[in-house]
Every structure is written in structure tokens, then in C-alpha cells.
Amino acid sequence: MVTIKDLAESTGVSRGTVDRVLHNRGRVAPEVKELVLAKAKQLGYQPNRAGKMLAARKQPHKIGVILPSEGNPFFADVIRGMNDADEEYEEFGFSIEIIEIKGFEQKLHIEAIHKLKEDGADAIVAATIDSEEVIKALEGTKLPFSAVNSDISSESRLCYVGPDYYGKGTLHAGLLAITGGERKGILILKGSSWMKGHDEIIKGFRETLERRSVITGPVMECETGDDDSRAKLVVQQELSRHPEIDTLFISTAGIVGAVAGTDGRDMLIFTSDDVETTRNLIRSGRIQWTVCQEPYRQGYESIRRMQDYLIDGRLPENLITENIVRIKENLL
DSSP states (O other): OOOOOHHHHHHTSOOHHHHHHHOOOOOOOHHHHHHHHHHHHTTTOOOOOOHHHHHHHOOOOEEEEEEOTTTOTTHHHHHHHHHHHHTTTTTEEEEEEEEEEESSSSHHHHHHHHEEETTSSSEEEOOOOOOOHHHHHHHHHSSEEEEESSOOTTOOOOOOOEOOOOHHHHHHHHHHHTTTTTOOOOOOOOSSSHHHHHHHHHHHHHHHHHHHHSSSEEEEEEEEEEHHHHHHHHHHHHHHHOTTTTEEOSSOOHHHHHHTTTTTOOOOOEEOOOHHHHHHHHHHTTOOOEOOOHOOOOHHHHHHHHHOOOOOOOOOOOEEEEEEEEOOOGGO
16 A cells, blocks of 8 residues: 555655645645655555545535536536535535636636635636636636636646537537538537637537538638527627528527527527527427537536545546437437
8 A cells, every 4th residue: 555655755755745735735836746646646545535534524625616607507407416516525524615607708707716715715616718817817826726617728727527529519510411411601609719618619510511521601600608699699690691501500508599590590500508498499390409518427526526636635537528419309
């Protein structure tokens, strides 16, 4: 069995330093922390988990969560998964604080990060903007943090739990290709270029379309902020300007508004996620398919991984959830 003493000897640092790294307490230089955690993973260090969980009762942990979920029904299952994970470990002193934000205004996301720090969070799990300012705010808290649902470009984040958005985009394009015929024009709606996942899904979609050569007309891309009213207006405007468009890809939220914006025009429409309003539109034949991404599992596993890290000091691994195609015949 690998011990703290073994890790101290193999890394050349004191046992006290190793203990602070594994239990995420006290100040340790980033390069030392990285060295100790890497060596612990390499040697297969396994702490006394039962003892750690009992000790957690004496030192409660709060996990702060940031979600752009206000007005977006997709996140209801993410939150349900998070709450279930929180409930399982509640007796060991864990709690979560969820801040829900509407949309992707950078200022709001940064304010949420600061609030969680002020509220005494020991760690942060965030579906947030992939910008230098937001990442700087997360890193500036000196708290461990991870990404859920949409990844961020920070080497400091512990892990990512969410879908392969690029693969999701290629799946949509592949499905479009096998519908047969060439599309005269496609309108793509996405939430925000600030979100890494939102860009990745469009990249996968566009690159696969090009390989499959199914487009003869324009491929246009518009942001809707995941807002139904804005999505409706964007669709109405673009269809008025480009009446040749016969395909609508709603890559994130704002689905009800976007479909309403077509004013009943005969179009091929497909979208993402599996919420009740989308299911109803598929049942009615207005939407042909959707690709969903296990939101409950994203919420549950993102919290569990952070709980395990706070207990054990083990570096959590990424979890890529499954992209699942739903059509009328296999709706749940």
C-alpha cells in the first residue's frame, strides 16, 4: 500500500506538504501540488476513504455551482442530478449552492464566481463562458474547479463532465446527409460563441457537411442567447432575407421560439436535447430528430467527482456523456 510517507520520499517534499495537497488545505506552490498529485496517481495512492468521509462530518464542504439555466429547461435534469449527488453525501457534511444565470453575459458569470467565493464555497463546478476574464476569475479564487456541460480552456480545471460537442455536430450532419437530396440552404442557431461547446457542435456540423457535400446553398449561423423570443425573431428575419432556406438546425435552446418563427413553412428541422416541448414537436412531426446528451448524468457525476476530490484529493477524470438520437419512434 502506498502511503503519504512514500509520496513524500518519491517527490522530495515533506509529509506535511503531501498531506496539504491531498486534503486541499493550506498553501502549496502550484508546481509542487501538480507533482504530488501526479505521483499519487502514478503510484496508485488510495487513502482511507471511510476515515476521510467520517472526518468530512467535522469539516463540512460546500460546492458552488454556476449554470446558465434560467429560462433553459435542459438544465432541470442537470440540477436534479446534482441535488441527488448532494443528498447522498449530505450526512458527510456536503452541500451545494447553485447560482442560475440567464444567458451568457460575462459580467454575470464573473459576479457569480465572486459570490460563491464570498459564500464560503470550497470548490466550484461551472457551465460557464470560455473567456480569458472568466477563467482568470475562476483561477483567482484559488479554489478547485471543474467544468460541466461545456468545457473551458483552462489547464487548472480538474475535469470536464459533458458531451462531445464536436461529435454531436458530426452526428447531426450525418443524419442530414442520409435524409437524401441536396439542401438549398441551412440556418444554424446557436446559443453563444462564448460557450466552447456551442462552437464545437457547429464546427463538427460544418466540417462534416463539407465532407458529405449535401449543401448547394448558403449555410448561415446566428446566435440566439438560448432565448425563445430572440430565436423567433432571428428565424423570421433570416427566412425573409433568404427564402431559399429549407433546413433549420437549432443547436442549443430557444427551440419553441425558433420553430414558431418558421410560421409553419415546410422545412426540415432538427435540434438538440430532450425536453418535453421538443418531444411534443417531434410527436407532431414538426421536428424530425433531436440529439440529447444525458443531462442527469452530467449533473450527478460532476458533483460526485468534486465530492471525491474533496474527500480523497484524487484528481477526477473527464467523463464524456453519450450523444443519443431521438426520433418519434423512440421517444421516452
